[in-house]
Amino acid sequence: MELIPIGKIHSDFKTKSEAPRQGRLVNNISTIEVFDDYIEGIKEVKDVTHIIVLYWGDQSDRKVIRTKTPFSTTEIGVFATRSPNRPNPIAFCVCEVVEVSDREIKVKHLDALNGSSVLDLKVYSSELDSYPEAKSPDKKLKRNY
Amino acid sequence: MELIPIGKIHSDFKTKSEAPRQGRLVNNISTIEVFDDYIEGIKEVKDVTHIIVLYWGDQSDRKVIRTKTPFSTTEIGVFATRSPNRPNPIAFCVCEVVEVSDREIKVKHLDALNGSSVLDLKVYSSELDSYPEAKSPDKKLKRNY
Numbered sequence: 450m451e452l453i454p455i456g457k458i459h460s461d462f463k464t465k466s467e468a469p470r471q472g473r474l475v476n477n478i479s480t481i482e483v484f485d486d487y488i489e490g491i492k493e494v495k496d497v498t499h500i501i502v503l504y505w506g507d508q509s510d511r512k513v514i515r516t517k518t519p520f521s522t523t524e525i526g527v528f529a530t531r532s533p534n535r536p537n538p539i540a541f542c543v544c545e546v547v548e549v550s551d552r553e554i555k556v557k558h559l560d561a562l563n564g565s566s567v568l569d570l571k572v573y574s575s576e577l578d579s580y581p582e583a584k585s586p587d588k589k590l591k592r593n594y
Numbered sequence: 595m596e597l598i599p600i601g602k603i604h605s606d607f608k609t610k611s612e613a614p615r616q617g618r619l620v621n622n623i624s625t626i627e628v629f630d631d632y633i634e635g636i637k638e639v640k641d642v643t644h645i646i647v648l649y650w651g652d653q654s655d656r657k658v659i660r661t662k663t664p665f666s667t668t669e670i671g672v673f674a675t676r677s678p679n680r681p682n683p684i685a686f687c688v689c690e691v692v693e694v695s696d697r698e699i700k701v702k703h704l705d706a707l708n709g710s711s712v713l714d715l716k717v718y719s720s721e722l723d724s725y726p727e728a729k730s731p732d733k734k735l736k737r738n739y
Binding site: 450451452453454455471473486487489490491492493494496497498499500501503505514515525526527528529530531535536537539541543566568569570571572573574575576577578579580581582583584585586 | 595596597598599600616618631632634635636637638639641642643644645646648650659660670671672673674675676680681682684686688711713714715716717718719720721722723724725726727728729730731
């Protein structure tokens with residue numbers, strides 16, 4: 450299972466320490482540059498308000514299976530967290546679409562480091578993807594991301 | 595960017611024609627079998643109500659950039675759809691956690707074919723991932739997934 454980059458992210462976050470813990474917490478605008486072979490695939494993104502961005506966490510530690518989070522005092526399984534460190538570092542972020550041009554999409558709330566490789570974009574659907582009632586260990590571990 | 599399977603999906607959907615258009619539309623229970631090296635990573639999944647499942651669409655056509663959807667009459671860019679066909683066929687599904695054992699997670703609403711490789715699991719956070727206000731071309735194209 451080999452991935453190919455479909456684009457590249459240009460963001461304000463040049464180093465890990467500059468990157469937000471989660472993009473929804475900041476309002477920076479990032480630019481998704483889409484490579485030539487794929488630009489026909491983004492035309493209708495102008496008609497959606499939110500997209501799912503999958504990108505590659507190339508600075509992630511793929512050996513981590515249990516980890517502390519900013520809000521946990523003990524280690525928990527990575528699959529119950531949003532840690533960037535995990536066996537397949539496919540980062541996931543829901544972003545607000547700000548502007549779409551021929552080969553670029555400007556988005557709000559993306560948490561990616563500058564230069565990250567884009568793997569996929571999908572329309573976000575409130576009917577499919579929105580679960581306001583979802584509960585995570587916030588209550589026990591404060592927040593597990 | 596090479597992916598490794600962390601587990602395997604056991605579902606009722608043996609063929610493409612049996613698979614639901616979207617998992618949220620059906621109540622079937624699927625089982626995520628987690629491979630030995632990764633079972634320490636799922637322990638705390640018992641504390642969450644919903645997880646994000648990323649899995650590999652091995653029957654996807656990776657050459658597709660524009661496609662018709664069940665609800666569109668013209669072709670639109672794959673990145674504005676939820677089509678399984680796309681350059682990097684990383685399928686995304688939000689699932690309800692039904693039961694967690696040592697090496698298995700039973701979930702509701704997963705749309706994966708039986709035997710699909712699991713790439714990643716992440717806690718779903720209503721604070722981060724829920725955008726009930728999101729609008730997609732539903733209005734223009736009916737539904738674009």
